[in-house]
Amino acid sequence: xxxxxxxxxxxxxxRYDTLSINGNSSVHTPNLDALAEESVVFREAYAAQxxxxxxxxxxxxxxxxxxxxxxxxxxxxxxxxxxIPEYLEGFHCGYMGKWHLGNETxxxxxxxxxxxxxxxxxxxxxxxxxxxxxxxxxHHFLMDQGFMPDGEDGEFRFFTRxxxxxxxxxxxxxxxxxxxTDRFFRENRDRPFALYLNFLEPHPxxxxxxxxxxxxxxxELPSDFDFEFDDNAPIKYRFKAxxxxxxxxxxxxxxxxxxxxxxxxxxGCVTLIDKYVGEILSxxxxxxxxxxxxxxxxxxxxxxxxxxxxxxxxxxxxQSARVPLMFRVPWLGLDQRILDGPVNLVDLVxxxxxALQLPFAGKTQGETRYPEIxxxxxxxxxxxxxxxxEDPQDLYRKKKxxxxxxxxxxxxxxxxxxxxxxxxxxxTKDRWRLSLTQTGEHELYNLNEDPLEHNNxxxxxxxxxxxxxxxxxxxxxxxxxxxxxxxx
Numbered sequence: 001x002x003x004x005x006x007x008x009x010x011x012x013x014x015r016y017d018t019l020s021i022n023g024n025s026s027v028h029t030p031n032l033d034a035l036a037e038e039s040v041v042f043r044e045a046y047a048a049q050x051x052x053x054x055x056x057x058x059x060x061x062x063x064x065x066x067x068x069x070x071x072x073x074x075x076x077x078x079x080x081x082x083x084i085p086e087y088l089e090g091f092h093c094g095y096m097g098k099w100h101l102g103n104e105t106x107x108x109x110x111x112x113x114x115x116x117x118x119x120x121x122x123x124x125x126x127x128x129x130x131x132x133x134x135x136x137x138x139h140h141f142l143m144d145q146g147f148m149p150d151g152e153d154g155e156f157r158f159f160t161r162x163x164x165x166x167x168x169x170x171x172x173x174x175x176x177x178x179x180x181t182d183r184f185f186r187e188n189r190d191r192p193f194a195l196y197l198n199f200l201e202p203h204p205x206x207x208x209x210x211x212x213x214x215x216x217x218x219x220e221l222p223s224d225f226d227f228e229f230d231d232n233a234p235i236k237y238r239f240k241a242x243x244x245x246x247x248x249x250x251x252x253x254x255x256x257x258x259x260x261x262x263x264x265x266x267x268g269c270v271t272l273i274d275k276y277v278g279e280i281l282s283x284x285x286x287x288x289x290x291x292x293x294x295x296x297x298x299x300x301x302x303x304x305x306x307x308x309x310x311x312x313x314x315x316x317x318x319q320s321a322r323v324p325l326m327f328r329v330p331w332l333g334l335d336q337r338i339l340d341g342p343v344n345l346v347d348l349v350x351x352x353x354x355a356l357q358l359p360f361a362g363k364t365q366g367e368t369r370y371p372e373i374x375x376x377x378x379x380x381x382x383x384x385x386x387x388x389x390e391d392p393q394d395l396y397r398k399k400k401x402x403x404x405x406x407x408x409x410x411x412x413x414x415x416x417x418x419x420x421x422x423x424x425x426x427x428t429k430d431r432w433r434l435s436l437t438q439t440g441e442h443e444l445y446n447l448n449e450d451p452l453e454h455n456n457x458x459x460x461x462x463x464x465x466x467x468x469x470x471x472x473x474x475x476x477x478x479x480x481x482x483x484x485x486x487x488x
Contacts (some may be wrong), residue, residue, distance in 0.1 A: 003117070003192040004356050005091075005293040007284065008153065010059065010196075011273055012052060012098060012203035013313060014299035015323040016045070018270045021338070027219065027267045028213075031278030034467050035297060036326055038334040040373045045325035046384045046427065048346045050301035050313045054389075055345065056198070059300065060084055060101075060109070062349030062364025064387065066483045071389035074121065077101040077109070084349050085110030086195060087363060092188050092481060096177055097198030105134050115180045117173050117200065119151075119158035138176055139162075145171050154386050161200075165207040168341060172209060174199055175275035182283040195429070197280070202269030202303070204249050204312075210268030210307050215259035219267075222307040224452045225259070233456075234441035235412045237310070239395060239405075243309040259306050266305050294355050295328040298345065307452075314388065316425045316435050316443075317453055321386055327373055329355065341381020365481055374479070381429030385477045388423040388486075390437075416441070422485035426473050434458075434470035436487040444470070 017023045022043055022408045037480060052075045054065040055328040060083040065071045068081050085093035086109060094113035098104075104121050107114035116136035133156055139149070142159055147167065149157040164173060177197060184195055229237050244253045246345070253259050264326075265416035277297070284290045299449070304310035307319045312472035314320065328334070353360035354370040395401070395417055405413070416439040423437040431447040444458040444467060457463045471487075478485065 001002050002292050005192055005289060006194045006296065006352055007280070007293055008194070008196045008296045008352070009277060009280065010056075010297070011199045011201065011299045013301060013303045013317055014202055014273070015302040015305060016043075016272060016324050017319075018267075019281075019324045020323060021326075028271045028461060029274040030452075031274045031281065032278070032297070032324075035277070035281065035295070035328060037336050037373060039295075039297075039326035039328040040332075040337045040339060041367075042325040042339050044340060044342050044381065045298065045323050046342060046386055047301040047323055048323050048342050048385075049343055049387050049389075050315065050321040051388070051429070052300055052313075054387075055300040056099075057081075058103055058346050059256065059298075060196070061346055062346055062366040064346060064365055064385075064481055064483070065389070066387060067365060071222060071387075072391055072394070073100070075101075079108070082363075083109035083111075084196075084352065085112075087349075087358065087360075088192075088194050090192055090359075091356075092191055092193045094184050094188075094193065094195045095197075096180055096184075096195070098200050105136050111196075113184065117176070120161060123458065137180075138173060141176055142167065142171060147171070151280070164205065165205060165209070167209075169209045169272075172272070174201065174262060174272055174364040178279040178283070180275040182287075183204070183281050185283055185287040186288055189289055189323050194392075199273050199276075202266050206262065206265050207268060208269045208272045211265050213268045213271060214264035216257065216264045218482055219260040219263050221263075223257060223444075224308055224454065225256075225306055226309045227452070227454060234437070234439070234475050235409065235416055236395060237308070237315075239409050239413060240312070240315075241309050242406070242409060243401065243404060244309060245396075247400070248311065253309070253311065259309070262311070265308055266303070291330045296326070296348070296352065298325045298348070314390075314394075316386060316388070316423070316433065318447075318451075321425075327351075329373060332374055337375070339379045341429050342377060342384040343369060343379075343382060344384040344386075378426060383426055383428045383473060383477075385474065386427070387483070388425075388426040390417065390421040390423060392417040392420070422487075423432045423476050424478070424483070424485060424487070426477070428469055428470065428473070432439070432466060432470060434467065434474070436471065436474060438485070438487060440488060442467075442487075 020033045049056045049065045057068045057070040095111040096115040105116045117138040150163045151158045159480045281452040350360040350368040354368045372379035421438045425435040427433045433445045435443040442458045
């Protein structure tokens with residue numbers, strides 16, 4: 001067989017249930033549906049941490065956040081921490097899209113080609129101040145199309161995210177990335193390659209040229225949209241619900257119409273991504289690469305997008321922590337296979353290395369899933385572990401939250417979150433979810449009987465045995481992976 005390649009496509013903040021195979025019946029995604037028809041689909045995949053920077057570092061390193069060191073957004077991945085291209089000897093490696101792990105405009109961590117789309121992080125997480133401030137690749141593309149930057153920071157001019165959602169579709173970030181991908185395939189078709197491609201959408205600003213594709217009047221609200229947190233619920237849930245209702249992203253989400261409008265825009269972003277995933281797959285075939293190229297599709301985390309009237313990420317609820325995941329492996333055949341049961345994105349690096357027939361043992365904290373993908377081993381799920389680092393600045397000190405707190409929310413927030421807080425979760429293959437937090441706001445859900453995660457059983461004496469068993473699972477995982485967080 002000729003050499004094998006990999007195209008790894010991941011989006012930012014895409015819910016698992018935006019795919020038909022995972023229950024979607026409302027979002028138009030014909031290309032992702034077609035990809036799923038030819039793929040091994042893991043229907044219950046979870047982020048190692050449901051936040052951008054920590055999760056994408058795990059995706060690229062195969063290490064848990066507490067090991068690779070990035071536990072919150074806008075941190076820099078140490079140059080000594082190896083990413084998958086650094087294991088791909090003999091491969092030409094490209095990265096395109098949002099990076100969010102350091103300097104956005106500089107090739108690093110073993111990537112030979114670099115196509116950037118973000119100026120948003122240029123001063124927040126520059127890891128080498130000696131490097132001149134330069135604009136991303138997409139900035140120069142827009143300039144060549146005759147657009148003028150709408151943002152400035154001192155002498156640095158840039159295109160804001162909102163501006164880039166209002167350019168014609170042919171100039172949008174997804175269209176730009178699809179064009180660059182076609183070029184990459186054309187130039188590298190005769191040698192082994194690995195291309196990692198990240199779309200910003202459907203991440204905020206939750207806007208695109210497809211804002212009006214879905215009629216808000218026809219949007220069906222989530223089944224637990226009317227769920228209300230009581231006074232015993234973790235304070236951060238009540239705070240985040242208050243934030244969504246009071247501020248939202250572009251408008252307060254005070255009523256059903258506002259939520260329908262927000263969800264419609266989110267779905268428009270997903271459909272825009274779907275279109276350009278289709279173009280990328282067509283390009284792969286046009287260059288004669290579809291039969292020897294592994295295609296992986298996933299996202300770094302999900303989005304609550306109206307469930308429990310919450311917006312965004314950073315929570316252990318299914319809509320935030322769970323993501324789509326599928327592997328199209330042409331040398332194994334193109335018949336769909338569905339694998340149910342929990343799996344973690346920490347497994348991606350060893351799985352891809354084995355699929356490319358490269359050594360993987362000892363390089364990561366993940367486990368290869370290629371034997372399950374190939375059918376050599378059955379799969380009924382594994383216990384997955386998810387972590388979270390809650391910085392109080394992300395709850396009530398950021399500028400966007402100024403003037404937001406009510407007395408009922410401010411007192412418990414400041415009391416419970418005076419310092420950064422660690423949270424650890426296990427989701428077992430028999431569908432229990434235990435979350436431990438250093439605030440003592442622990443949670444236990446039976447996902448078989450309570451899939452919407454409404455009934456916290458942690459303090460129910462009838463489930464004390466389950467709590468003990470699952471706490472021990474978390475502790476054993478911590479010892480195995482070198483995690484030092486402690487919980488009462």
